[in-house]
Amino acid sequence: MKTMLVTGGAGFIGSNFVRHVLMACSRWRVVNLDALTYAGNAANLDDLAAQFRERYAFVHGDINDNDLLADILAQEAPDAVVHFAAESHVDRSILGPMAFVETNINGTARLLMACRQMWETRGRPTAFRFIHVSTDEVYGSLGATGQFTERTPYDPSSPYSASKAGSDHLVRAWHRTFGLPAMVTNCSNNYGPYQFPEKLIPLTILNIIYEKPLPVYGDGQNVRDWLYVIDHCEALVTVLEKGVPGETYNIGGGAERTNIAVVELLCDLLDERLGRQGSNGSRRLIQFVSDRPGHDRRYAINADKIKRELGWQPRF
Known part of the structure; x- marks a missing residue:
């Protein structure tokens, strides 16, 4: 059985990925390293921890802890790291x-250094894989037409996207300079279970249920390409098994929606469940608020490369 180290595996996408691997990929054992900051919740996987006792281990720790990284990598000797x-x-x-610079840039650099040392100590095995999970926000903002491809120049707008852009470049540099078998994936906006309720969809759902205001930035016409988290997890397993070291793969759901359209759809769907009608409908809770600084207007992923070269397709 192979061993996989997953960093951040108690967060939204990470916990869904760990769950997917444990349930669908019996050849893998998973070691989950997570600092359990505000958005991380080890309880996301409590139901599987007992069921997969022989294939799952949780380590509470930070990727900025050099000694901890060295100990885990020496003890577990993972065949893959999914970051x-x-x-x-x-x-x-x-x-x-x-905080974004420290975790996203410095933490990634420390993880890369530790993985390189382990990989070289083990004789530079060609089967080892390092997958860096990143975002389409590194590309900046699109106009009304066009899509991001793997060749789109980076143009980050926020401290978050700038920190992820920096981490992407570090991963590519470790591949080009040291030969580390690493790949970068850039995904569109994810939705699904276990998402922390600061994000648009879970926040909107909770506020609808409790009849709280539904804040929408600007005019609500910002467009996002939505990807169901399980489709994303399946894409990452595909990259792990079939991807080429040094390559970048865009992962998108091909489902563009304006933010206001998403909020209105959630209002209508939940109103059906909650029996709200007419003037009591949840759309009355929508409040347009001042736009966020550097708010990108539109994201849209071109996922042709991963579909064509690796055979992945979104199912949802």
Whole structure:
């Protein structure tokens, strides 16, 4: 059985990925390293910890802890590292950017250094893989037409996206300079279970249920390409198994929606469940608020490369 180290595996996408691997990929054992910051919750995987006792281990720790990284890598000798650990909320990056620099850039650099040392100590095995999970926000903002490809120049707008852009470049540099078998993936906006309720969809759902205001930035016409988190997890397994070291793969759901359209759809769907009608409908809760600084107008991923070269397709 192979061993996989997953960083940030108690967060939204990370915990869904760990769950997917444990349930669908019996050849892998998973070691989950997570600092359990505000958005991380080890309980996301409590139901699987007992069921997969022989294939799952949790380590509470920070990717900036050099000694801990060295100990885990020496003890576990993973065949793959899938790196999710990151600060990821744009609004928080505007209020406190240095936490994003420390985790997303410095933490990634420390993880890369530790992985390189382990990889070289083991004789540079060609089957080892390092997958860096990143975002389409590194590309900046699109106009009304066009899509991001893997060749789109980086043009980050926020401290968050700038920190992820920096980490992407570090991963590529470790591949080009040291030969580390690493790949970068850039995904569009994810939605699904276990998402922390500071993000648009879970925040809107909770506020609808409790009849709280539904804040929408600007005019609500900002466009995002939505990707169901399980599709993303399947894409990452595909990259792990079939991807070429040194390559970048865009992962998108091909489902563009304006923010206001998403909020209105959630209002209508939940109103059906909650029995709200007419003037009591949840759309009355929508409040347009001042736009966020550096708010990108539109994201849209071209995922042709991963579809064509690796055979992945979104199912949801």
